[in-house]
Amino acid sequence: MAAIEMRGVQKSYYLARALDGIDLSIEPGKIVGLLGPNGAGKSTLLKLCAGLIHPTAGSVRVLGQEVSLKTKARTAFVPEIDTFYGWMTVSEALRLEASMFADIDPAEVTELLRELKLDARARIAHLSKGMRAKLKLVAAMSRKADLVLMDEPLAGIDPPARAAILETIATRYRPGEQTIVISTHEVLESEKLFDDVVFLSGGRIALQGNADQLRVEKGKSLNEVFAEVC
Amino acid sequence: MTRWLALIRKEIQASWGPTAVAAALIVALDTWLIARTTAWRIRYPGLSFGLAMVPLAVLMVWTIWAGYLAVRSEWHGRTSMRLMSFPVSGRTVLGSKIVVLMAQFTILAGIAVVGLLLVAAREPGIQFGTVGSMITTAFKPWELAVTVASMTLVLLAGVAYVLSMGIFSFVIGTTVARLSGLIAVVVFGLLGYISNALGPLAMYVFSFIPNPSIIIHSFTFGPGGAEAATYVRHVIPALPFWPLVLGSVILLLIAGRLLETEVDA
Numbered sequence: 001m002a003a004i005e006m007r008g009v010q011k012s013y014y015l016a017r018a019l020d021g022i023d024l025s026i027e028p029g030k031i032v033g034l035l036g037p038n039g040a041g042k043s044t045l046l047k048l049c050a051g052l053i054h055p056t057a058g059s060v061r062v063l064g065q066e067v068s069l070k071t072k073a074r075t076a077f078v079p080e081i082d083t084f085y086g087w088m089t090v091s092e093a094l095r096l097e098a099s100m101f102a103d104i105d106p107a108e109v110t111e112l113l114r115e116l117k118l119d120a121r122a123r124i125a126h127l128s129k130g131m132r133a134k135l136k137l138v139a140a141m142s143r144k145a146d147l148v149l150m151d152e153p154l155a156g157i158d159p160p161a162r163a164a165i166l167e168t169i170a171t172r173y174r175p176g177e178q179t180i181v182i183s184t185h186e187v188l189e190s191e192k193l194f195d196d197v198v199f200l201s202g203g204r205i206a207l208q209g210n211a212d213q214l215r216v217e218k219g220k221s222l223n224e225v226f227a228e229v230c
Numbered sequence: 231m232t233r234w235l236a237l238i239r240k241e242i243q244a245s246w247g248p249t250a251v252a253a254a255l256i257v258a259l260d261t262w263l264i265a266r267t268t269a270w271r272i273r274y275p276g277l278s279f280g281l282a283m284v285p286l287a288v289l290m291v292w293t294i295w296a297g298y299l300a301v302r303s304e305w306h307g308r309t310s311m312r313l314m315s316f317p318v319s320g321r322t323v324l325g326s327k328i329v330v331l332m333a334q335f336t337i338l339a340g341i342a343v344v345g346l347l348l349v350a351a352r353e354p355g356i357q358f359g360t361v362g363s364m365i366t367t368a369f370k371p372w373e374l375a376v377t378v379a380s381m382t383l384v385l386l387a388g389v390a391y392v393l394s395m396g397i398f399s400f401v402i403g404t405t406v407a408r409l410s411g412l413i414a415v416v417v418f419g420l421l422g423y424i425s426n427a428l429g430p431l432a433m434y435v436f437s438f439i440p441n442p443s444i445i446i447h448s449f450t451f452g453p454g455g456a457e458a459a460t461y462v463r464h465v466i467p468a469l470p471f472w473p474l475v476l477g478s479v480i481l482l483l484i485a486g487r488l489l490e491t492e493v494d495a
Contacts, residue, residue: 013407014407050315051315052311052315053491054491054492069318070317072315072316072317075315079312081311082308083308087243088243099232099233099236100233100316
């Protein structure tokens with residue numbers, strides 16, 4: 001059973017086509033890099049998997065099922081934008097997450113907050129962009145979600161915070177049990193995480209495959225392949 | 231159910247501050263009016279009572295916008311994406327919003343009505359004692375209870391419908407990329423027109439099932455004035471109740487479905 005299965009997926013916003021005939025199968029238990037420039041369709045693809053939008057044509061299956069409330073319960077979605085309520089404190093926001101997702105581990109929440117130096121009593125509106133990005137990560141990685149979808153988790157974050165985020169993903173990932181899809185155009189820093197990669201360009205899949213194999217075949221780093229393909 | 235309750239808790243957390251401020255303002259206004267009634271009773275008779283009605287009028291206007299603003303805030307704050315990534319249906323999300331909005335309305339309207347009665351009791355122009363004795367003479371206690379309960383139910387159904395109209399209009403507005411605010415206003419206007427046009431038909435259809443009843447008494451004064459009045463009892467079915475409830479449910483179900491289809495903050 002594929003973690004994500006897409007067949008002939010198209011997504012249009014009025015006249016603009018964001019995704020154009022995507023056929024994709026992502027194996028479970030891997031970290032997959034969804035790479036592409038701005039406007040390539042990465043966010044749209046992740047939102048389709050998260051059940052936030054629906055395809056104009058084609059089918060999307062997540063964890064072997066049509067996208068539904070059941071798949072949402074097993075999926076952690078980390079959007080690029082800040083979607084937490086600014087008037088809440090960190091602990092209130094995480095309590096809301098815990099009441100929505102049965103798979104959240106309170107001990108893991110405490111541990112991650114400590115590791116990422118997040119104050120549970122801090123009001124979210126008062127957090128820096130980097131801290132808010134870390135909070136998104138805590139909400140996602142403290143769960144035992146089968147599928148984690150991360151949309152540009154490193155965008156606009158300073159280098160130390162980026163390093164902390166990548167470190168957390170690497171250490172908290174449950175290989176073989178969990179699938180993590182990370183969309184990014186900052187390939188250089190994150191490429192060591194990826195088992196597989198999918199390059200998107202203009203709403204189509206430009207290239208996909210095993211990260212190590214691609215490096216060997218092309219004789220280049222993924223960052224160089226990215227520059228060549230996208 | 232647990233998730234719905236969590237959403238309700240979130241809505242209460244978000245709204246208790248503004249509700250407390252509004253309640254304090256109403257109490258302050260009524261306290262001031264009660265203090266001024268004696269001074270104004272000769273020069274401005276009835277002014278205190280009129281001013282005490284202002285909070286209720288403001289609440290009615292607030293109802294028109296509250297549903298719209300409650301959903302708009304999720305888009306404006308870009309929190310709609312998180313909300314809809316939770317494993318909850320659109321109707322659950324909207325249901326939690328409308329329940330808390332109605333609770334807000336009930337609390338504030340309750341405070342405003344109590345304040346109005348307290349102001350009215352001190353107004354010389356209003357024969358509060360006479361009105362009270364007429365009511366207690368005409369109504370049996372259970373009739374009074376049924377009437378107050380029915381009127382409250384119909385009022386709340388009306389509030390729920392107007393809130394649902396606001397929510398529905400905003401959600402329709404989000405389905406278009408541009409001019410969403412204008413589209414929402416047009417949809418709200420159209421809904422008002424359709425409700426007005428179809429209301430009598432809907433009330434006729436629902437007149438065949440049991441409705442909440444409002445009991446009133448017409449009276450004629452005898453030679454001894456109010457104390458010798460004769461009363462005739464009338465039972466009026468509150469026909470708008472079921473159409474308002476059904477309309478609210480339909481609007482929320484459609485808006486909830488649309489929410490599940492496309493959330494692009």
